[in-house]
Amino acid sequence: MKQKLVLVGVLLILAAVLVACGAPAATAAPTTAPAAAATEAPTVATAVPATEAPTAAPELTGDSLRGGKLYDIWFEELAVDAPKDVNPLWLDNAKAGETTPEDSYRCSTCHGFDYKGDLGFVGIAVDAGKDPNTILAALKGSTNPKHDFSALMDDQALTDLALFVSKEQIDVTAIAVDGKPVNGHADAGKTLFENNCTDCHGHQALGINFGTDAEPEYPASIATDGTVEFITKLRFGQPGRPKMPSGIDNSWKNQDYSDVIAYVQTLPAASPATEGGRIYDNWINALGATAPEADQPLWKTQTENTTLKGGDTWLCSSCHGLDYKGKDGINAKGTEGYTGFPGILDAQKMSEADLTAWLDGTKNKDHNFTSYFNADEIAREVAFMQKAMTDHTPFVGADGKSTGNAGHGKVLFTTVCKVCHGDDGKTLNFMVDEGGTEYLGTIATDEPWGFLHVATVGVPGEPMPSGMNLGWSAQDIADVLAWAQTLPTK
Numbered sequence: 001m002k003q004k005l006v007l008v009g010v011l012l013i014l015a016a017v018l019v020a021c022g023a024p025a026a027t028a029a030p031t032t033a034p035a036a037a038a039t040e041a042p043t044v045a046t047a048v049p050a051t052e053a054p055t056a057a058p059e060l061t062g063d064s065l066r067g068g069k070l071y072d073i074w075f076e077e078l079a080v081d082a083p084k085d086v087n088p089l090w091l092d093n094a095k096a097g098e099t100t101p102e103d104s105y106r107c108s109t110c111h112g113f114d115y116k117g118d119l120g121f122v123g124i125a126v127d128a129g130k131d132p133n134t135i136l137a138a139l140k141g142s143t144n145p146k147h148d149f150s151a152l153m154d155d156q157a158l159t160d161l162a163l164f165v166s167k168e169q170i171d172v173t174a175i176a177v178d179g180k181p182v183n184g185h186a187d188a189g190k191t192l193f194e195n196n197c198t199d200c201h202g203h204q205a206l207g208i209n210f211g212t213d214a215e216p217e218y219p220a221s222i223a224t225d226g227t228v229e230f231i232t233k234l235r236f237g238q239p240g241r242p243k244m245p246s247g248i249d250n251s252w253k254n255q256d257y258s259d260v261i262a263y264v265q266t267l268p269a270a271s272p273a274t275e276g277g278r279i280y281d282n283w284i285n286a287l288g289a290t291a292p293e294a295d296q297p298l299w300k301t302q303t304e305n306t307t308l309k310g311g312d313t314w315l316c317s318s319c320h321g322l323d324y325k326g327k328d329g330i331n332a333k334g335t336e337g338y339t340g341f342p343g344i345l346d347a348q349k350m351s352e353a354d355l356t357a358w359l360d361g362t363k364n365k366d367h368n369f370t371s372y373f374n375a376d377e378i379a380r381e382v383a384f385m386q387k388a389m390t391d392h393t394p395f396v397g398a399d400g401k402s403t404g405n406a407g408h409g410k411v412l413f414t415t416v417c418k419v420c421h422g423d424d425g426k427t428l429n430f431m432v433d434e435g436g437t438e439y440l441g442t443i444a445t446d447e448p449w450g451f452l453h454v455a456t457v458g459v460p461g462e463p464m465p466s467g468m469n470l471g472w473s474a475q476d477i478a479d480v481l482a483w484a485q486t487l488p489t490k
């Protein structure tokens with residue numbers, strides 16, 4: 001087999017040489033080049049610099065690893081909006097079933113993470129090793145005008161995809177079969193995971209929730225329920241997240257992938273306390289729920305706060321504060337957020353049954369959230385109050401300044417927060433929709449308690465890591481706040 005390849009290679013070089021010497025076009029070359037010439041060829045070939053040999057179609061250059069991320073979710077990698085219609089190719093296939101417009105445009109949805117085709121669509125395994133020019137043409141509609149992606153992506157993106165299809169496909173069954181890693185060793189996988197993943201995902205891989213807090217999804221969920229998709233993430237990284245490492249870049253072998261899968265499959269796939277913390281902050285965003293129109297019934301029992309209405313009056317944080325101290329904390333009398341409602345820090349000591357009774361209306365019929373939370377969601381809220389509701393009082397002085405160590409905070413910030421917020425905390429502007437400016441430094445200075453809450457449990461509805469699940473202590477988080485308070489506020 002190997003010899004045959006050498007022969008083909010030699011013939012190609014020979015054909016190129018012939019073309020360079022004014023011989024007929026490359027396609028005609030094989031017939032004029034006798035196989036016997038093969039042994040003589042190398043000396044001829046080395047005499048001719050490769051750059052001088054013109055080729056029929058230009059060799060495509062690009063980044064096949066980027067192509068792998070584009071194959072997964074091209075609109076995330078390109079940071080553009082996904083199309084709003086369902087792909088016409090999808091509608092041509094009666095077997096395909098229900099989909100969202102977004103999914104109908106992902107290469108991976110139709111052709112599969114195993115490249116064998118999915119939902120009745122063809123696979124692309126047959127295209128491995130093909131001339132990327134042919135694949136590029138197919139992406140521009142040469143085989144089917146509906147398979148033309150050139151209005152959605154630039155030429156380089158399509159080229160990277162073609163290079164990926166030609167060069168980077170593997171037989172995933174060498175790594176995992178039916179969701180089980182082939183000969184995977186969890187111990188070896190643990191070392192790789194600790195060295196490459198924990199900065200962002202935490203030791204238990206619960207740092208970032210990819211789903212909503214109604215249906216949480218962590219690496220363990222994907223390693224178990226979408227093993228082949230997980231292999232793609234491991235090999236190429238996550239689209240649109242340039243800092244997530246690529247196993248191919250790190251020269252991982254099949255064994256490494258099997259080992260990491262084996263390990264991640266042993267990790268938990270739920271984090272009730274931090275999920276509950278995001279529900280506490282804003283359950284409407286965290287659960288992806290529709291905001292109630294009417295005010296929370298207890299809201300009318302106070303007359304101080306008239307700015308909030310509807311959904312906002314139903315947020316735990318509106319009444320009890322992001323410092324959990326109610327009228328005795330940041331929302332004290334005289335502040336904009338004052339309601340007069342009590343704090344709940346002491347409730348940390350209550351039993352699970354009592355806390356549940358507070359949320360399902362048993363303790364007070366007007367303090368009933370069961371129209372909006374199911375039993376699991378109530379359990380997450382209870383877990384938050386018992387396990388993640390921290391008294392941050394020692395860490396914030398009367399002037400709002402963190403008492404933490406900014407030097408240590410900078411180290412933590414640089415490893416984790418900088419990836420998305422930038423060195424100066426200004427990469428993300430939280431008020432971009434309202435046309436204002438609000439940066440990490442602004443929140444750290446103006447709302448230090450809110451900062452501590454979100455740095456501990458994460459931001460509702462956003463893929464932001466939870467400090468608690470990165471293994472950070474309350475002191476560590478206060479240190480990050482101290483550093484963030486040195487960043488620009490505008």
Ligand code: HEC
Pocket residue numbers: 071074087089090104105106107108109110111121122123124126127135138139143144147149161162165
């Ligand atoms: C809605 C489903 C769908 C999506 C999304 C889709 N394809 Fe296809 N693809 C097809 C179908 C159907 C064919 C069959 C041939 C044709 O009609 O052109 C095909 C053919 C191909 C082929 C040629 C296969 C052969 O016949 O040798 C390649 C390569 C390919 N697609 C790659 C991609 C890439 C890369 C993307 C992402 C940019 C993509 N496809 C997105 C459905 C899809």
Ligand code: HEC
Pocket residue numbers: 193196197198199200201208209210211218219222230233234238241243244245419463
């Ligand atoms: C620099 C930070 C960083 C590192 C390091 C990192 N990731 Fe990620 N990872 C992310 C971010 C951010 C996301 C995207 C979350 C989102 O958009 O929902 C993500 C997403 C993922 C996803 C899938 C999300 C999905 O949409 O299905 C998996 C699985 C994953 N990471 C596993 C890993 C593994 C395993 C490692 C180590 C080999 C790793 N990550 C290293 C930041 C990182």
Ligand code: HEC
Pocket residue numbers: 280296298299313314315316317318319320341342343344346347355358359363364367369381
């Ligand atoms: C509209 C304002 C409001 C909202 C929203 C609200 N609460 Fe309350 N909460 C109160 C009031 C008022 C009390 C005291 C009621 C009483 O004594 O009967 C209370 C009592 C509690 C108690 C008992 C505290 C104790 O020490 O006895 C807990 C625990 C609690 N709330 C948690 C929550 C959680 C969690 C949420 C979000 C799911 C929430 N609350 C949403 C107003 C609110």
Ligand code: HEC
Pocket residue numbers: 413416417418419420421428429430431440443444450451454455459462463464465467480
């Ligand atoms: C994977 C990307 C990512 C990382 C890493 C990240 N964040 Fe964020 N962060 C976000 C996103 C997305 C938002 C929401 C942006 C918006 O609302 O427009 C956000 C918002 C915030 C907010 C404002 C929340 C609010 O209520 O307005 C704070 C504070 C914050 N992040 C702190 C941190 C800290 C501290 C770290 C390091 C522990 C960190 N972030 C790491 C993505 C990230």
